[in-house]
Amino acid sequence: MAFSIRYDREEDYTECAVDWDWNIRRQWAMSDKEGLGSRWYTTQGLDKKAYEAILQHFGLENYISGLPPERVITMSPEELGKVRREKEGLFSLLRKEITSDTIGEHTAIL
DSSP, rough: OOOEEEEETTTTTTEEEEESSSSSSTTTEEEOOSSSTOOOOOEEBOHHHHHHHHHTTTTGGGGGGOOOOOHHHTTOHHHHHHHHHHHHHHTTTOOOOOEETTTTTEEEOO
């Protein structure tokens, strides 16, 4: 099942997403589209903005030293959710609800 994180690329007003296991098996991949009704285009890999969107979505932006892009790209949403839950326990962080932005599916990570 795909897991998506949506974000905007403000410099050119493009709607973007980073998707787990959608067009590229067992990896995160970037997608973007211009305008309503446009088709999504997938690009393999992560740029800085997509990488930051993943970390922010899972509440891990303060822990980048242990989560470099080359590691994160192959970490499933469940694995990233597990890292988040570990940080919550270690640092008494509030429990973060982690859900997919996939249209029609609101998958939550426990």
